[in-house]
Amino acid sequence: MIGRKMPPLNALRAFEATARHLSVKNAAEELCVTPGAVSQLLKTLELNLGVKLFHRVNRGIFLTDIGQAYLPPVRNAFRQIIEASSRIASAEETGILTVSVTSFFASAWLVPRLTQFQNNNPEIDLRVVTNNQLVDFSRDGVDVAIRHGLGVYPGLASHRVLAVDIVPVAAPKLVDRLGRPASPADLTRWPHVHDAERKAWHRWFQSQGVEEVGPLRGPSFDDSGLLVKAVLAGQGVGLLPAAMVATELAQGQLVRVADITLLEDFAYYLVYPEARHDRPKIAAFRRWILDSAAEADHPE
The missing domain is CATH 3.40.190.10 (Periplasmic binding protein-like II)
Known part of the structure; x- marks a missing residue:
């Protein structure tokens, strides 16, 4: 962790530009500010650091030994910022x-x-x-x-x-225990397995003309693979994309308990x-x- 407070960035920019030009006036033109503003920023930086960075002789300005030692790391830091910014801007394209x-x-x-x-x-x-x-x-x-x-x-x-085509599926042992549903409404009495949003079953029942559903309990999963495992384990009937469980249906590990439906929403x-x-x-x-x-x- 840095013990000393970070010097003002505007003051560091003024220092780097002035040190490069050895001219407050030229630094001010580059930074689009007045020479007086640059001079004030340099004084702020020197007060912040507690050292003199420049010798001011008549109308000239020169780096002190401390200023000469401070310039390379400051210049390198600005160079790294510019290069990193260029990489990010390029990555957007x-x-x-x-x-x-x-x-x-x-x-x-x-x-x-x-x-x-x-x-x-x-x-x-x-x-x-x-x-x-x-x-x-x-x-x-x-x-x-x-x-x-x-x-x-x-x-x-x-x-x-x-x-995607949605199909209600269940494990054979659950179907054997509850009996094959005669209509979509029969599934309202079954245990259900849900996705994370817990809205798909309500939409499916509405698409089948079953309006009075009531609360549908049962576990929910934000991972489709886990949802499939819960259905395979007999924890409830699940709504899944047909392509996702084609193998399990073909091998008899899962049973389709109602017709495939396309839930447009x-x-x-x-x-x-x-x-x-x-x-x-x-x-x-x-x-x-x-x-x-x-x-x-x-x-x-």
């Missing part, structure tokens, strides 16, 4: 695009199509991170995210990518802060993923 996505969507839909994106945008390197939590764009270093839900995310731009959405809408690499990814989803919905 090209470089790495970090995409946060659920592991299921990444493996089932995104990854098999990435070759096309890379061929069309060779200057952008995708960094795909799998995460089922909500993203803090200001902290997590994520440029865009793809999430499954209703598409309402305050402060974020949201673009519907695609909806629930879909995968591309989201990012509204202020980033026009950034080139985000715009390129947005165009590509929306075009790819449209082609998947309407193949030639």
Whole structure:
């Protein structure tokens, strides 16, 4: 931890410019301030440090020995800031695009199509991170995210990518114990397994014309893989994308207990802060993923 308080940055800028020019007037012109303002900043810095940085002789100004020793680290610090800022600014245009996505969507839909994106945008390197939590764009270093839900995310731009077929599934032992449901309404009496938002089951019952549902209890999971494991363990009936449980259905580990439904309100959405809408690499990814989803919905 730094024991001494950081000197004022404006005073450090005045020192570096004056030391480089050995002229208060030229430093003032570079910094777009008056010579008097530069002189005041230099005095502030010397008072802050408790040392003399310049000799003032007639109308000339020269560095003291302490000033000469102080200049290289100050100049190097400003150089590092400039270089780091340039790298960040450049990264906004090209470089790495970090995409946060659920592991299921990444493996089932995104990854098999990435070759096309890379061929069309060779200057952008995708960094795909799998995460089922909500993203803090200001902290997590994520440029865009793809999430499954209703598409309402305050402060974020949201673009519907695609909806998926949803199928109610349960473990055979649960079906044997409760009996195969004769109608969708029968499932209101079953134990349920939920996703993190706990809204999908209510939407599904509404889509089936079942209005009086009441509270639906049961565990919820923010990870689709854990939700599948809970359903496999017989903890309840779950609503899952058909493609996600195709293997388990084919092998008899899970049983479909009602018809597949397309919940239009629930879909995968591309989201990012509204202020980033026009950034080139985000715009390129947005165009590509929306075009790819449209082609998947309407193949030639």
